[in-house]
Amino acid sequence: MRNGFFPRRRSLLAAFAGVLLCSGVPLPVPAGADPTPIKIAVFDFELDDFSGGGGIAGDHAADLVQLDRATGEARELMAKSGRYALVGVANLESDAVKERTLRQCNGCEAAIASKLGADQSLVGVVTRISRTEYVVRLQIRDARTGTLVVARQSDLRIGADYSWNRGTAALIRNSLLDNP
DSSP: OHHHHHHHHHHHHHHHHHHHHHHTOOOOOOTTOOOOOEEEEEOOOEEEEOSTTBTTBSOHHHHHHHHHHHHHHHHHHHHHHSSEEEOOOTTOOOHHHHTTOGGGSSSHHHHHHHHTTOSEEEEEEEEEEETTEEEEEEEEEETTTOOEEEEEEOOOOOOOGGGHHHHHHHHHIIIIISOO
16 A cells, blocks of 8 residues: 555645646745846946935035945845846946936836846935935836835934945845845
């Protein structure tokens, strides 16, 4: 009876696995397996300035330097994680990319990322509340459908522009990398 049970059990398991594969339900990845990294287009971080005098006071060039540091931190952490593979976004001709206004285009970054061959897109936004208060937001979309996959926001409210990259790093570690 045992000899007849195990072959039947294997065939049932194989049939069940076949049904799952055909239905599109993802199978669990065994522990220790190396899943294929998600191809992601990480666009340059953007500034949404709500501070008093935003847009007329301050140093735009200095803000760009700090936004680039935050972008670099995000790309480096995600690439080193092994969970993501970066897709290049340099030299794109889109006005929304050049002007860093993807946050205002209602998900248009997904289509741009899809054209680049990415599975997902990431837009990071630093919202300046005052010269020493800010919030970092991340939005990740499925590049094929434009569906919002991840939307996270930091609660980091103390620090000047030189700490935007640290806020970005904390948000990525706590929201994306430590909690799959």
